[in-house]
Amino acid sequence: MTNALRLSPFDAAAILIVLAAALGYLNFRFLKLPSSIGLTIMGAVASLIVVALDRVLPGSGLAHDVAGFIAGIDFHTTLMEGMLSFLLFAGALHVDWHEMRRGRWAILVLSTIGVVLSTVLVGGGFLLLARVIGFDVPAIWCFVFGALISPTDPVSVMGVLKRAKVSPTLEATVAGESLFNDGVGVVIFSILLASAVSGADFSILEGVRLFAVEAGGGILLGLAIGGIAFRAMRSIDDYKVEVLISLAVVMGGYAVAHPLHASGPVAMAVAGLIIGNAGVAHAMSETTRDYLHKFWDLVDDILNTVLFLLIGLEVVTIPADLRLLILGIAAIPLALAARALSVILPLRAIRPTRAHDVVVPATLIWGGLRGGISVALALGLPEGPARALILAATYVVVLFSVIIQGGTIERLLDRLSARGTAS
Template sequence: MEKLNLALLIGAAAIIVAIAAVRVAHRIGLPGLLVYLALGLLLGESALGIPFEDAELTHHLGLVGLAVILAEGGITTSWSKVKRAMPAALVLATVGVLVSIAVVAVAVRSLLGASWQVSLLMGAMLASTDAAAVFSVLRRLPLPPRLAGVLEAESGFNDAPAVIIVTLLSAQVIPAPSIVSVASEILLEIAIGAAVGLVVGPVGAYALRRVALPASGLYPIAVLALAFGAYSLAAVLHGSGFLAVYIAALILGNARLPHRPATRGFAEGVGWLAQIGLFMLLGLLASPAELPPVIVPGLVTGCALVLLARPISVAVSALVLRAVAASVRLVRPPGLVLRLVRPEVVGLTWREQAFLSWAGLRGAVPVVFATVPLAEGVPGAKELFNQVFVIVLVFTVLQGPTLPWVARRLGVVAPAEARELDVEAAPLEELKADLLQMRVPPRSRLHGVEIFELRLPQGANVTMIVRNGTSFVPDQATRIQSGDDLLVVTTANCRRETEARLRAVSRRGKLAGWHGEHGD
């Protein structure tokens, strides 16, 4: 128990420090992952002396952490913002990933003399942009919805093909997989993952709309459980769990479910916790003493990634999108396909291409992927892990704070772009107000009472009634009926008086005060 209590104390202190450090990172435009990685390094053997060398445990926990981050990203992403960006995001997440892997592999092979397996592994580990880094930095930039949607959706989709390729290249049972077998494996896993997400998301949303849970706090848990159910089901079926969890979470997050603001807030909290735990764990696994020898190879690889691989992959993806647009002009397919891939939607300007090239942030995802060959015992895997760690640290510091400047120089900012307003943007606590929900029971004296006869205190009002599944805004002459759900907004200082008055009327009717009933 003493060891457990000490571990809990250290963990709680580390999380509090990490949360406090987010404000500093936010002000200078850095993703919080750098702070968490630094805290992990401080907790490790070279500083506070906590020993940790379990690459396999880090690998498994890292995959779970990424699934949590993707689930949070899907739940909090607005479909109305990303739907026009979907063609570009899907091409970047597939064609772009393959091109990036090829360019990095050729560069590492030519410049550093590594074997083809190591070169391809390095390219695959660095091909995926990081959802947490992208969400934390780009959501603060006033970008046009389609451009921001491309980056967000790409970071949600490109983990799937990248992790499949890393796993295949790291597997000792397939030392030299053929291109055909790799391609078929990737396509099969992606198809299974997409199918699972497209089934679990709508089915889960339908079930949550039909089932009345006894407590509002159960809805966020149910949504996350459904998202993880999609991840696990896809993994059991040998599909892409990352793709399944992101698609399912995207559908659930945009469905009209009860207590959506609470679900989004809960998902964001769990996502932050996953980021803190994951990045600190990766920092613990790294050894600062082993990093200096790989700084030069890491910088060479990072420059090849940022200056060659990413721009080339974006340019090739833009060419593919133009080819799609040209085919759309000729074929003119009907319905949804035409709306998604019409030429004015799929095209990318050179300014957008340049910004997408610089904004392909890497974060925890490459470091987590680097634990795969480490756990599989691939020769040279520790050096690969250290190189990836250096690349993430150095280039996140370079790219993150410069994104606002690059966006302004390229003219892709949208200062007047309307921001989505949700409950978290204007919380009731800051307005010193409360939202009360009350269901009228069968034998309540509230039945038949008109709204004005409630005589609620000044500062309280019935703002909505849900009756037989239909919501409407009542007026002062609206009669309350048994089974109604009443939403009452009240100022904080008269909440208790409002609750007492509602109880009093429910017990003795609209003349409750004359009968000595005050709802105590």
Template sequence: MSVSQVILLLLVGYSVFTLDKKQKHLPVPTLLFLLGIILSFIPYFAGMDVTERVLYDIFLPALLFVSAYRFSPKALKKNAGIIGLLSTVGLIVTALLLGFFTHVVLGSMVSITLVGALLIASILTPTDPVSVVSILKQSANNEKVADVVDGESMINDGTSVVLFTVLLGIYTSDKSFSAASFISEFLYVSLGGAVLGILFGWAVSKAVHITQHKEYQVMLSIILSYGIFHLAEHIGVSGVLATVASGVMLSWEFDHTNKEDHYREALDGFWGVVEPTILSIVFLLMGIELTNHFKLEHWGLMVLLFVASLIIRFIVISGVIQFFAFWKKSIGWKDTALITWSGIRGTMSVVLLLSLEAKVDGEAELLLSLCFGVIFLSLVVQSLGIYPLSQKMKD
């Protein structure tokens, strides 16, 4: 991926953000994704090398940090129970149900092992709230639904990485699955990442006092977002959850102890530029990469898997809601359907797919094709349906 290619992608992104005046009806990430598919047919862009390391190491930490930093600590505290259950136990149950469905139903039509089916499910369970949350808040005027969708997507990325890593190890080396081993690894990786992120987020919130120069304070936030991610990955805990936890902790500290110092304004200005810049590149790259694996002969299976994933997600969310008296009383099937539909697959699913591609070296083309097809349907169908569905659910 050359510098000139990146500059041209940024130019495309700038043009889309500037010209797209109907972002509720046609969200920018969806439009960028579709334009990326078009660009893939232009020889200059078709040869771009999109790897999981580029997305995971360079782009993902910034996206995770800005998402967590902007998330309201008050909203997280208020909805911590349902967000935590949905993004951990709920995600694992969703992956198991979708995996068994894939093995039994799709496996009767094409050759898919149970581990391969579970691997597909682990790739398709993390959600991406980009553009969805703002649309929900504008159109549905439902803060609690938007907060749950946003909070779930932040944390379930970390859960999905742990689940995917375990299943990939079994898939590539025929390791046996041990429930006790999985639970212990999951707790170590996830809790270790979260604790590390909280500690460093708190430390940076105090260190920001050392200088009054806003530029240096912004520099410190960059060090935090990338430093904590790679430190966590280096010591074997979740870099995703560490980055999310550090962003949430920094935001919480600023709200409670540093209101008068206006640190947030400087950080908001910087990250407000970084976010659309990275989103432009990432979603265009996702569209370009899609055409390398998309197989039309699997179209029927993709649609079936996509529909099944929505139905299973609706069932799991409905079940999780029963554990919370407030949500059980205040939320109906319409809100549940809206949360279900808002669970769009995006960046993390593509990162996991590219990780699978790198590890299996062309041996799992069917898995790649099915997953990219579902991601395509999710980004297009669900994104375009968010606004009309949220309007309909208000009636």
């Protein structure tokens, strides 16, 4: 990479924000698509233009420079130690605890057993697809892909739910499942990735132990920091200090999670639920509530915009190999089938009397969008032969999810409701 592209973290952030603002303006002004869909499409088009120019002017090295810029961003650190904490906390603030309690069993089962089942199904299926197409990839890396693609993106899902007309309970169930399956999915991803990188045989018992420690620790940490913040907010009435406390919860709590071996994503989801429900109802004035929501809405929108822009730009980082495209396309029905089974089977087990219900599973399956978090996890993978396969499959699945599923879920739910199947 040239000296001009050896950017500081601030320079990289500045470029992404400027691009996101420019494309966001163009989308709002001309395309008028939902933000996630518009930014993903324009990012992909911009990437294709870069690739085309690089083919026409092979000496320019344009695609190489753009790929170098994207590769120069430490996505694993940026996401795991930064973006994810803000995204999950901001998302949890808007989930209604009372409505979510009605769907608590579905949320619990889908965000744990459902994620594990999906990881296994996608991982096994991806291994078969890769071998059939001609890639000799170790099985553990296929399950790493299953772990990063199985959780749904709370940013994408809640953006869809804001547009779709669904019941408050269903909205809270889908949003709550997305929040917690994301935290659980990151824990599973981290455990599998550590095994893949080390080359050691994966132990199911050790994986279960690590999962229990990290997820359980995350819940306890979230309850602790959320409770402390709630009591602090209730004892004062100053919107600036209270918003600062919420920021301290996210940054300080996430920093504390790592040395305690607790799951930061799970902790942020729990803390966000406490502050967004008990805090908003009993510890804040109307002024504080307004400022808190506007601050976190802005943070959410900025990070959302950057992540979806990066989804579109990611195509530049994928090697030019037709087999990778075929593998990515084949991964779409695999991911959808795994999502369907990991939703329908657990729901049938806990709700056998509502097996005829169509709206809930349809919303969870087709509305279970993959988004920027899956992309960031894939981009953060270490260099190796499996990285290109996982990147390509992640890009194609996420692109399909955001554009096709995200663009049609509202009409699907309207049709189901019109047929009188809404509960």
